[in-house]
Amino acid sequence: MTPTILFVDDEPDLEALILQKFRRKIRDGLLAIMFARDGIEALESLEQNPHVDMVVSDINMPRMDGLSLLQKLQEAEDKKSTIIVSAYGDMSNIRTAMNRGAFDFLTKPIDFADLETTIEKTLRHIEMLREVRRRQAEAERAHAALSRHFSPELAKRLAAGSDSEGIEVQWRDVAVIFTDITGFTSLVESAAPETLGGLLNEYVGGMTEVIFAHEGTVAKIIGDAIHVLFNAPGDQPDYATRAVACAHDLDRWAQDFCVRQKARGVNFGTTRIGIHAGAALVGNFGGNRFFDYTAYGDTINIAARLEAANKQLGTRICVSSSVAEAAANFQGRPVGDLMLRGRSEPLRAFEPLPQDKFDAPATAQYAEAFARMEAGDAAAMPAFAALVGMHADDPLAGFHLRRLLNGAKGIRIQLD
Structure with missing residues (x-):
């Protein structure tokens, strides 16, 4: 875009001199020049031509002088870089101009070589400021996009360019959490739109805060379902431990949320959580126009199926052996060897338990x-029966007792 300069001066001969001096640059489209006779005319011209890049203004003019114009320009939202022109001996005005934000000053009579040099320097400064603003705007847009996925601190680092290599598509060892809500489809069909919108926003907002507190990455939110990653995009050597701790806190928050909604007469379903760890293809899959940081692969599918397995098992959290073995001081109980849909080999699963x-x-x-x-001990059935008799609220024990009563043997579990 051609740089545009507004000259503000009431000397009748100045316009012809300026046009003569810069005729080649004007002819070649390297510069555009406008003129105003005083400060009021300059402000009117700038209002009609906001694309003006800089102002060169005399001080002594009728109606509005150059110092008053400079003050008005500095008060505007789009501050124009301004060069003040004054008589050589008028140093008090020059000091006032610099204090009011003038970029530079020239003395009269004007040395046109000095004028050209000063204009070039000012235009370089303007271009530098524009580049800084452009990068700042890009960083703000990047931060807004990244904040949907990452904890605030990580989003700041990524927006600033730190750890940006983690955004590129790559294979990474990750821990994956999937969450879902039982009966959510029925709630969608029965609840008023404004009620559902408020419920879901509060739920997703609260769950996301828990995830970010553990420095997890939100890969996707689809309705009521949340997909979380650990050890991506940045390295988290304790990613399995973080995932288990995060799952416990998500479970507690979701249970409290259900209690609060029940007090308001809303039957909000239980949140189910599945966790698996392994290699996945992770990165930005949004192309050039969109930012879509997510993960693909068998590890992701297994985590999703473990989440779904909770429905049959009666559990709220179900994790694979890869997570249980990698997490520090894992505390839980074995669920069994699950035959997940689409897999030929069983997967040992566990239910993590809080300390109490x-x-x-x-x-x-x-x-x-x-x-x-x-x-394969026949005493397993009476052992589970005794456990259910004392703890009827233990759904996993009840699940195994029903299996054994129906003739199942061992710990291999075929899921629907």
């Missing part, structure tokens, strides 16, 4: 009954 439940006597009773079931 892990330390409870019922967990030791369950471990003993499970060991008997794994060994």
Whole structure:
């Protein structure tokens, strides 16, 4: 775009001199020049021509002088870089001009070589400022996009360019969390739109805050379902431990949310959580126009199927052995060897437990009954029956008891 300069001066001969001096640049489209006779005319011209890049203004003019014009220009939202022209001996005005934000000054009579040099310097400064603003705007847009996926601190680093290589598509070892809500389709069909919108926004907002507190990455939110990654885009050596801790906090938050909604007469479903760890293809799959940081691969599919397995098992959280083995001080109980849809080999799964439940006597009773079931011991059935008799609210124990009563043996579980 051709740089445009507004000259503000009431000397009648100045316009002809300026046009003569810069005729070649004007002819070649390298410069555009406009003129105004005083400060008021200059402000009117700038209002009609906001594309003007810079102003060169005399001080002594009728109606509005150059210092008053300079003050008006500095008060405007789009501040114009201004060169003030004054008589050589008028240093007090020059100091005032510089204090009011003038970029530079020239003395009269004007040395046109000096004028040309000063204009070129000012235009370079203007271009530099525009580049800074452009990069700032890009960073703000990037931060807005990244904030949908990453914790605020990580989003700032990525928007600033740090760790940007983590955004590129690559194979990474990750821990993956999938969450979903039971009965959400029925809620969608029965709830008023304004009620559903408020519920879902509060739920997703609260769950996302928990995820970000553990420095997890939100890969996708599809309706009520949330897909979370750990160890991407940045390195998190303890990613399995983080994922388990995050799942516990998500479970607690979701249960509290359900209680709050029930008090308001809303039957909000239970949140189910599945976790698996392994290699996945991770990165920005949005092409040149969109930002879509997500992950693909068998690891992702298994995590999603573990989430769905909770429905049959009666559990709220189900994790694979790869997570249980990698997480520090993992506390939980075995679920069994799950035959997940689309897999030919069984996958050992566990139910992670919070400290109080892990330390409870019922967990030791369950471990003993499970060991008997794994060994094919007929005593497994009465052991689970006794456990359910004392803890009727233990859905996983009830699930195994029903299996055994229906003739199942061992710990291999075929899921629908």
